[in-house]
Amino acid sequence: MxxxxxxxxxxxxxxxxxxxxxxxxxxxxxxxxxxxxxxxxxxxxxxxxxxxxxxxxxxxxxxxxxxxxxxxxxxxxxxxxxxxxxxxxxxxxxxxxxxxxxxxxxxxxxxxxxxxxxxxxxxxxxxxxxxxxxAASLLAPAGQLGTIEPNQQQIADMNKAAQIAKAVGQLDIGQGAIVCRGVVLAVEAQEGTDAMLRRCASLPKSMRGTRKEPAGVLVKTPKPGQEMRIDLPTIGVETVQRASEAGLAGIGFVTGQTFLLERKAMLAQADRLGLFLFGLNLQEIE
Amino acid sequence: MxxxxxxxxxxxxxxxxxxxxxxxxxxxxxxxxxxxxxxxxxxxxxxxxxxxxxxxxxxxxxxxxxxxxxxxxxxxxxxxxxxxxxxxxxxxxxxxxxxxxxxxxxxxxxxxxxxxxxxxxxxxxxxxxxxxxxAASLLAPAGQLGTIEPNQQQIADMNKAAQIAKAVGQLDIGQGAIVCRGVVLAVEAQEGTDAMLRRCASLPKSMRGTRKEPAGVLVKTPKPGQEMRIDLPTIGVETVQRASEAGLAGIGFVTGQTFLLERKAMLAQADRLGLFLFGLNLQEIE
Incomplete structure (x- = not known):
């Protein structure tokens, strides 16, 4: 029995x-x-x-x-x-x-x-x-996902966006920032990531990238010391879609502290639209 | 002669x-x-x-x-x-x-x-x-301008917004922040103050004030250590109009380091719409 x-x-x-x-x-x-x-x-x-x-x-x-x-x-x-x-x-x-x-x-x-x-x-x-x-299997792994590789400028933008996102997180403002060619285009507060990406898309093209010539990176980080049991960042197909519409070159997120929803569809979408996806280590950001 | x-x-x-x-x-x-x-x-x-x-x-x-x-x-x-x-x-x-x-x-x-x-x-x-x-005569004086007085909650929001604006300024992100009932609603980057106020107006009413029950404060500060010869914050009639549309209770700015354009019209507008205007000392913010 x-x-x-x-x-x-x-x-x-x-x-x-x-x-x-x-x-x-x-x-x-x-x-x-x-x-x-x-x-x-x-x-x-x-x-x-x-x-x-x-x-x-x-x-x-x-x-x-x-x-x-x-x-x-x-x-x-x-x-x-x-x-x-x-x-x-x-x-x-x-x-x-x-x-x-x-x-x-x-x-x-x-x-x-x-x-x-x-x-x-x-x-x-x-x-x-x-x-x-x-749902540990949904958490973001480290390093490059998908087939698109960030170039040097994009890596620099990603590192700066990660620093900014971490710093504004320390102030308990929000979880995201967008940096393009060294310039902070947007910082997320109560409006959320989607609204931040939409306003990035509405900035003058002189400041940002385009679908043809993508530039700039969105980075999401949990707020340092935040209540992890309730509010980890999530990224999905729609995030990739909106980032592409904003002319961004890629998305960075924190390894092990970000949920990737519908990962397969998200990777396929990122590859198709030419965006890179990259898992960063929170400890190494600064 | x-x-x-x-x-x-x-x-x-x-x-x-x-x-x-x-x-x-x-x-x-x-x-x-x-x-x-x-x-x-x-x-x-x-x-x-x-x-x-x-x-x-x-x-x-x-x-x-x-x-x-x-x-x-x-x-x-x-x-x-x-x-x-x-x-x-x-x-x-x-x-x-x-x-x-x-x-x-x-x-x-x-x-x-x-x-x-x-x-x-x-x-x-x-x-x-x-x-x-x-144009020293255009620079903002200290304390309350106009006839509307901030209440205790609004003063607390103004102080927090000033701290946030100063902190994001230190990161060379931008010059403004909006805080409502203790919560950071928005942080300004490349989109500028008007766009920040517009998105504040589009947040759910549960998060922000309304024309009838205003709540929350916009504060603009120069970035600490910034090049003062070229980029001081300015506030005018339109800033007041948009702040009112976003349901805000008032606007704070830095004494001696903010240009108030069309001051008379701006004060009349603020009084009419019920917003307070307040000059803060940058040194005292923190």
Whole structure:
């Protein structure tokens, strides 16, 4: 008779984008039972996770109940969640209790906000694991991916963009920067990477590259010391598409601390559009 | 018989915007003769300066000749000039000689670029004076201007935005930042202040203020150690208009190191739209 091991149970708090689905898939492959709680306004309305319960982010008590009902001890946050408007959140009772502390922490920046949110779940007895622990296979490897090789100018731009991204990360501003021929074209704050790439595309052509003559590099880095369990940078097909539209020559990211979603499609897209993709070591940036 | 003092001659290199006209006016009021050289593509095509010679920015030899013909010893750069595309500049002979050094310096950032440009004129024997020396009356005073007073949250946001603007200035990225309720909404790089304000206006309302409930502050600072003779921040009616459209509560700027153009109209506009205007001391920021 085969020995039956009780599968581990994982509570998955589902935000926007493709990452939660990927995490769920990999968790199941690792033998875990996945219990999703979908965040209204962020989680995809149609996915294999969407038949789990739905909660607004002010319903902290409801989310805790869902997780307890599912009898999970480990939970994982995955996917995009924008900063809420604290004054219009629909709160349940636990939400009302916890929100003053969370919104005060939010004034210190994104990272303090995330730590405050996580502490609510830790205080309720849950272990929080990062999506990177479950989905390690999605993390970016080191060095050149794809077939396009950066030239000397592009390597110099990538190194400078990495320094800038790290420095603005230290100020808890954001995770990305674009440098073209030595000049900082854009720095990411609350608008996000896509909006930063769009505005880069709208700069005068004298400042930036073009599809025909690409120049400049986007680099994303996690903020140094940031809460890794909730907010690692992600790069996907759309990032490559938009970088190409902005005339960039390539994208740099931090080895082991960046999720590459749909990696195969992303590599094919980068090769087709002539962009390089490169994994940097955060320690070596400076 | 009245003693005749020979008036001083000032060569004025005219870029975009309203500042050059203001500088010319104040220089004449101070008894100087003004000889403008208009930069094609930047200087206003119709202004009281536009009957002076026109030069493209690659015609360095031509600009030097114009200045020598005018028999000036002091020159002043005023107005907006964007970074050029060095590969498509139309160069005259001196331009061809000087451009390799300038475009190499440009890779170090905006400030190195400006120093390299100024050194060409210094080496040709000209004294360069900053527009702030002529137009000191346009420089921002300290403290609250206008009738709107910032509240405690807005003062905290202004102080944080000032710290961020100073820090990103130290990295030679840009001159401005927007903070709203403790969160860095936007950081300025090559896109300029207007574009930064526009993208702030397009952020979700949950993150920012609105005309009805304004929140958040734009602060502009010169980059610490930057070349003051060519690139001080300027604020005018349009800045106030765009800041209001972005839902901001006010604008902070550095006392004595910011040009306030059309001050009267700007103050009236700020009062009407309910924005505060505040002069900060750069030394006290941190």
């Amino acid at each position: 085969k020995k039956q091991t009780k599968p581990k149970h994982l509570g998955l708090i589902v935000g926007g984008g493709e990452l939660p689905q990927q995490v769920a898939k990999l968790a199941r492959q690792a033998g875990m039972m996945v219990y999703p709680v979908n965040l209204s306004g962020f989680a995809k309305t149609k996915s294999e996770l969407s038949n789990g319960p739905w909660r607004s982010i002010g319903q902290i008590g409801g989310i805790l109940e869902d997780l307890k009902d599912a009898d999970v001890s480990q939970i994982c946050f995955a996917g995009i969640v924008d900063r809420p408007n604290f004054s219009t959140l629909q709160l349940d009772e636990i939400g009302r209790q916890e929100m003053p502390r969370i919104s005060t922490a939010a004034q210190q920046g994104d990272d303090a906000l995330m730590r405050a949110v996580l502490s609510v779940f830790e205080n309720a007895g849950f272990d929080i694991i990062g999506p990177d622990e479950i | 009245k003693k005749q003092t020979k008036p001083k001659h000032l060569g004025l290199i005219v870029g975009g915007g309203e500042l050059p006209q203001q500088v010319a006016k104040l220089a004449r009021q101070a008894g100087m003769m003004v000889y403008p050289v208009n930069l094609s593509g930047f200087a206003k095509t119709k202004s009281e300066l536009s009957n002076g010679p026109w030069r493209s920015i690659g015609q360095i030899g031509g600009i030097l000749e114009d200045l020598k013909d005018a028999d000036v010893s002091q020159i002043c750069f005023a107005g907006i000039v964007d970074r050029p595309n060095f590969s498509t500049l139309q160069l005259d002979e001196i331009g061809r000689q000087e451009m390799p050094r300038i475009s190499t310096a440009a890779q170090q950032g905006d400030d190195a670029l400006m120093r390299a440009v100024l050194s060409v004129f210094e080496n040709a024997g000209f004294d360069i004076i900053g527009p702030d020396e002529i």
